[in-house]
Amino acid sequence: MHVDAKWEHFPHGADIGIRGLGPTIDAAFEQVALALTAVLVPPDRVVSRETIEVSCDAPTHDVLLYDWIDAIIYEMATRDMVFGAFEVRIDGSRLTARLQGERVDRSRHEPAIEVKGPTYTELRVAQEGEAWVAQCVVDV
Numbered sequence: 387m388h389v390d391a392k393w394e395h396f397p398h399g400a401d402i403g404i405r406g407l408g409p410t411i412d413a414a415f416e417q418v419a420l421a422l423t424a425v426l427v428p429p430d431r432v433v434s435r436e437t438i439e440v441s442c443d444a445p446t447h448d449v450l451l452y453d454w455i456d457a458i459i460y461e462m463a464t465r466d467m468v469f470g471a472f473e474v475r476i477d478g479s480r481l482t483a484r485l486q487g488e489r490v491d492r493s494r495h496e497p498a499i500e501v502k503g504p505t506y507t508e509l510r511v512a513q514e515g516e517a518w519v520a521q522c523v524v525d526v
Contacts, residue, residue: 393421402501403508404412404455404484405521411511412474414516414518415451415481418479419458419472422524427495432470434486442481447511451520455504458485459524466490468497 391408402425405418440457444450454474458506462468469487490497507523 391417392484393417393424395421395424396521401505401523401525402506403521403523405519407517408520409517411447411476411513411518411520414511414520415454415474415483416472418451418455418520418522419469419474419485422455422458422501423469425499425501425524425526426497427468429470432468432494433488434471436467436486438465438467438485438487440467440483440485443479444481445479446511447520450476450479451511451522452504452506452509454481454483455522455524459501459503461485462501468495469493489525501526 391413393406396403404421408413408414414416420429425514442453444453467487471486473484502525505523509522511520
């Protein structure tokens, strides 16, 4: 993990805002993915038992973030998994990533809610000074 990278939630009505911050755009995308996981379960409860590879291609970084969050939610839903570690590489308009996690164990993970998908509400990827910010609101 990058030393200056972090994730957080921000309030947004009935939905939940997720935000990743990091010294690079890759780190910000990794952190926003951890924020997504943290909506469901504390990321430190997730063991890296399996690795899934995903890729996205989009015309802008904002749309790339939307597609990235959507891809993670799709992988969680179709594989009945949660992910606690992410390795992201963004090259121009293309994102390639490795998601590390495990099958959901309801007794250990105790998932609180279900995330239905990303929204375009407050969707933003930007460099602010030395840091990158990647954020959106997810529908729960």
